[in-house]
Amino acid sequence: MKILIENLAFxxxxxxxxxxxxxxxxxxxxxxIDYPYSEGHFINYAEVAEMIETTMHKEQFELIETALEVLSxxxxxHFPLIKELLLTIRKPTILPNCSVGVQxxxxx
Numbered sequence: 001m002k003i004l005i006e007n008l009a010f011x012x013x014x015x016x017x018x019x020x021x022x023x024x025x026x027x028x029x030x031x032x033i034d035y036p037y038s039e040g041h042f043i044n045y046a047e048v049a050e051m052i053e054t055t056m057h058k059e060q061f062e063l064i065e066t067a068l069e070v071l072s073x074x075x076x077x078h079f080p081l082i083k084e085l086l087l088t089i090r091k092p093t094i095l096p097n098c099s100v101g102v103q104x105x106x107x108x
Contacts, residue, residue: 001037003045006030010053013060014067014091026093027056028101033075034084043079051078064089068104076108083108 008031011024029052035043055074061067068087076082085108090101 001035001042003031003033003035003043003048005032005045005049005052008049008052010056012053012056014056014062014064014089015094016062020094021060021062025091028090028092028099029056030086030088030090031075032084032086033079033082035079035081036083041081043081048075048079051075064091064102065104068102072104072106076106 008029009026011026013021013024014027015021031048031052033043033048051074052071055071056067059070067089071087072085075085085106086103088101088103090099092099094100
């Protein structure tokens with residue numbers, strides 16, 4: 001079974017530029033979770049989305065790459081049914097003519 005969380009959007013502190021350390025900016029996060037669903041054994045996608053946003057706000061990452069690694073480990077720890085995880089973080093407003101981001105795939 002796959003859970004799809006697409007375009008989870010919120011403002012947070014992320015980045016290495018001086019203004020990124022003091023002013024929250026919009027991020028968009030996509031998450032695909034593959035897990036073995038069975039009756040009574042499921043992953044609550046609302047809890048996953050909340051954990052992603054809470055972690056991003058708490059940690060105020062400098063690098064997207066670090067955010068992806070920490071989010072992957074945190075999600076796996078709290079949702080041990082995860083077998084594969086694909087996370088994408090985009091910063092849609094950091095450059096004037098495009099959205100930029102980084103993607104990380106993890107197989108357990």
